[in-house]
Amino acid sequence: MVEVQNLHIRYKEQKDFALHDINLNVEKGELFGLIGPDGAGKTSLFRILATLLLPTSGRASVMGLDVVKDIYAIRRKLGYMPGRFSLYQDLSVEENLNFFATLFETTVEENYDLVKDIYIQLEPFKKRKAGQLSGGMKQKLALCCALIHKPELLLLDEPTTGVDTVSRKEFWDMLGKLKKTGLTILVSTPYMDEASRCDRVALIQNGKILSVDTPKGIIDSFPYPLFQIKSKEMAKLHKDMIESKLLHSAHIFGEWNHLVFNDGNTMEQLIDYLSLKGHTNIVWKEIAAGIEDCFIERMRDL
Numbered sequence: 001m002v003e004v005q006n007l008h009i010r011y012k013e014q015k016d017f018a019l020h021d022i023n024l025n026v027e028k029g030e031l032f033g034l035i036g037p038d039g040a041g042k043t044s045l046f047r048i049l050a051t052l053l054l055p056t057s058g059r060a061s062v063m064g065l066d067v068v069k070d071i072y073a074i075r076r077k078l079g080y081m082p083g084r085f086s087l088y089q090d091l092s093v094e095e096n097l098n099f100f101a102t103l104f105e106t107t108v109e110e111n112y113d114l115v116k117d118i119y120i121q122l123e124p125f126k127k128r129k130a131g132q133l134s135g136g137m138k139q140k141l142a143l144c145c146a147l148i149h150k151p152e153l154l155l156l157d158e159p160t161t162g163v164d165t166v167s168r169k170e171f172w173d174m175l176g177k178l179k180k181t182g183l184t185i186l187v188s189t190p191y192m193d194e195a196s197r198c199d200r201v202a203l204i205q206n207g208k209i210l211s212v213d214t215p216k217g218i219i220d221s222f223p224y225p226l227f228q229i230k231s232k233e234m235a236k237l238h239k240d241m242i243e244s245k246l247l248h249s250a251h252i253f254g255e256w257n258h259l260v261f262n263d264g265n266t267m268e269q270l271i272d273y274l275s276l277k278g279h280t281n282i283v284w285k286e287i288a289a290g291i292e293d294c295f296i297e298r299m300r301d302l
Contacts, residue, residue, distance in 0.1 A: 001153050001184045002026035002049060007058035009044055018044045019207045022058070026186055031179045033198035034188040035291070041207040042188040043083060046157045049186070050080045063152055076104070079151030081142050083158040083188075089131030093122050093141055096130050097148060104149030114181070115144045118174055136167030143174065154178070156187040160194065172197045192292040203295050210298040215291060222289035222297065224248065227267060228256040229284035231274070240277045246270050251296055258293055 007022040019041045026032045034042050047053035049062055051071040060067045065074045087096045097119075101108050112119070118140050125133065130141060139159055146154060156175075160168040172194065175185055187198070195201045196215045203210040203218070211218055231237045238257055241250050246269055248260040261270075267284060274282060 001028050001030070002032075002060075002062055002186060004045075004049075004060045005058055007045075007048070007060055008056045009048065009053070010056050017056070017207055019048075019055075022207075022209055024202060024209065024212065026184065028184055029179070029182055030199045031175060031185045031187070031197070033195055033201040034186065034204055035190075035192060035195050035201050035295070036188075036204035037190050040204045042204060043157055044207075045204075046080075046082075046155050046186075046188060050078060050155055051075060076149075077152045079146035079149070079154040081146045081154075081156045081159055083161060085130075085138050085142060087130050087138075087142055087145060090129055092127050092129055093133070094126040096141060097144055100145040101148045106149050108148060111148055111150050114150055114178075115147050117177060118144050118147075135163050136170070139163055139167070139171060140174075143171075147178075152184065154183055154185045156185065158188050158190065160189060160191065168194075192290065192295060195291045201291075203291075203298060205295075205299055210295070210301075218291060218294050219289055222294050224260040224297075226287055226289045226293060227259050227261075227284055228253070228287050229259060229270075229282065230256050231279045231282045233279065236277075237274065237279060237282075240274060240279070241270065244270060244273045246273065249297070249300070251293075253292070258287075260297075 002025065004022050004024040007019055008017050009019045010017045022045060034045065036042055044053065048055050048060055048067055051067050051074050054068060062074050063077055067074065088099070091099065097108055122137060122140055122144065125137065130138065133141065160171050163171065175187065176197070179185060198215060200212065200214050201218065202212045238250060238252055241247055241257065241259065246262060246265040248262050250257055250259040271282060
């Protein structure tokens with residue numbers, strides 16, 4: 001459904017490439033995640049696939065159609081939901097949906113089966129202007145508008161950014177149901193925890209793909225034993241651990257520090273060192289790596 005080969009893009013005001021040598025394939029029926037922080041290049045790649053931006057070099061095809069030569073053919077088969085809410089805020093929910101159906105020469109009634117599970121939640125507010133909806137409801141309306149012409153591929157650029165936790169879960173539950181209809185979905189997100197909801201993911205940073213695999217495959221590839229540790233003075237703990245020279249890496253994760261030792265060093269050595277630095281009530285244990293741990297480790301190679 002999506003094939004990207006040696007893709008580069010550089011904006012005129014920048015010296016470096018915003019996307020550098022991107023190679024990517026998305027199979028029919030996949031829920032594929034593009035995972036990375038703000039500025040990683042996710043939106044640039046999505047705009048190229050949506051035929052809104054021309055690549056500097058390389059090639060990309062969507063549903064077998066070239067993103068440069070077959071712009072209008074792609075747009076008829078593509079559903080695109082940009083990161084910023086882009087519907088008409090002075091039109092009602094109902095009016096927005098009818099408008100987008102008309103653009104693709106169809107009707108809401110004709111394709112209602114595809115959006116009904118989502119629209120049912122919007123129906124009590126169908127006369128309300130889009131600009132007056134909550135963040136979660138805006139995202140559901142935007143998803144309905146992107147689906148109303150029955151696209152073969154759905155591009156969702158950071159659809160859950162700025163949305164509350166409950167709405168995020170509901171949104172991913174909806175994507176899971178859409179996937180079961182055979183729809184191919186490519187979604188970008190800065191939230192590492194959302195990677196587990198995808199069939200496969202690509203980790204991206206600084207315009208480069210770090211890894212492409214299943215979420216489990218990425219986690220299983222973490223090459224070191226991983227530990228978490230905390231004490232009463234977390235900032236001082238982190239600083240003292242870095243200065244100990246015993247560690248390969250140490251990163252703060254909420255109330256914990258996640259750490260990896262240099263070869264030959266042990267937790268016992270670290271605890272002895274931290275005790276000499278005045279730390280008390282130290283709690284630690286070995287843990288399994290998560291997607292964010294894997295992402296941070298792969299960034300060390302950039």
